[in-house]
Amino acid sequence: MKRLIFIVMAVIFAVTLVGCKPVSQAPEQTEAPAAEETHLDKIKEAGKIVVGTSADYAPFEYVDETGTMMGFDVELMTEIAKRMGVTLEWSDMPFDSLIAAVQGGKIDASIASFNYDEERDKSVDFTEAYYTSEDAYVVLDSFKDEIAKPEDIAKYKIGAQSGTTQDGWITDNLVGAGLLDEANYSRYERVDQAALDLQAGRIEVLMAEYLPAQAIVSKYGGMKIIYHGILSTGPLNIVVPEGDVALAGEMNRIIKELKDEGFIDTLAVKYFSE
Numbered sequence: 001m002k003r004l005i006f007i008v009m010a011v012i013f014a015v016t017l018v019g020c021k022p023v024s025q026a027p028e029q030t031e032a033p034a035a036e037e038t039h040l041d042k043i044k045e046a047g048k049i050v051v052g053t054s055a056d057y058a059p060f061e062y063v064d065e066t067g068t069m070m071g072f073d074v075e076l077m078t079e080i081a082k083r084m085g086v087t088l089e090w091s092d093m094p095f096d097s098l099i100a101a102v103q104g105g106k107i108d109a110s111i112a113s114f115n116y117d118e119e120r121d122k123s124v125d126f127t128e129a130y131y132t133s134e135d136a137y138v139v140l141d142s143f144k145d146e147i148a149k150p151e152d153i154a155k156y157k158i159g160a161q162s163g164t165t166q167d168g169w170i171t172d173n174l175v176g177a178g179l180l181d182e183a184n185y186s187r188y189e190r191v192d193q194a195a196l197d198l199q200a201g202r203i204e205v206l207m208a209e210y211l212p213a214q215a216i217v218s219k220y221g222g223m224k225i226i227y228h229g230i231l232s233t234g235p236l237n238i239v240v241p242e243g244d245v246a247l248a249g250e251m252n253r254i255i256k257e258l259k260d261e262g263f264i265d266t267l268a269v270k271y272f273s274e
């Protein structure tokens with residue numbers, strides 16, 4: 001009996017010793033290195049994904065009268081988070097801060113009607129496309145000129161949201177091409193500020209995406225769209241950190257599922273057909 005107790009004690013002692021092995025101790029040479037924890041693993045462990053957006057862009061992302069986040073992107077992201085098995089926390093910020101916030105790890109990802117863009121691709125990555133969009137020009141009803149080609153707006157005072165592909169298009173094709181004087185171009189942190197300036201006559205043309213442009217026209221009244229087509233836009237993608245293959249892969253898998261199930265088409269009908 002004494003012998004048995006001794007053996008049991010010895011085993012307990014040995015197990016305790018192993019258990020006390022410092023965690024920071026480097027693995028022995030012969031051990032295979034433990035697979036590194038991915039950003040996706042961390043999100044799943046935390047049970048939460050923090051997603052940034054710029055909620056000034058109905059019907060993609062906006063805040064309704066009750067203060068609730070709404071829109072096509074918002075519902076899409078909610079479903080993606082649900083299928084990832086995590087809760088979703090929104091972080092609303094100016095559009096031109098989103099890429100840096102993803103890059104700096106302040107947010108896990110961003111959905112904000114983002115188009116793929118080579119410049120952005122240097123610092124972040126993009127998922128597969130989930131929808132496509134067009135650009136548009138919004139003017140006041142009193143605007144009488146006919147626009148034969150997109151560059152023809154260069155003779156007017158123009159506004160666009162800072163850091164967007166529209167901003168990039170105007171900067172490169174109008175300002176950079178010497179057609180538009182920098183003094184006649186205003187960049188806005190939020191699209192609503194540009195819409196208010198259009199209403200007040202401080203700018204004459206607002207360039208934004210077609211569906212948000214339509215939403216502005218119906219919200220403010222006295223405005224119309226004089227042009228729409230693809231200048232700076234196209235496929236829409238979610239932004240993830242640079243090289244984050246695991247998170248992009250997980251989102252791509254779910255985006256495909258949602259396309260196959262018709263979930264995205266149903267959302268488009270809900271938000272894009274008035």
Ligand code: ARG
Pocket residue numbers: 053054055056057060061095112113114115116161163164165166191209233
């Ligand atoms: N699609 C444009 C871009 O990628 C504009 C997006 C603006 N989004 C917003 N939520 N305000 O730059």
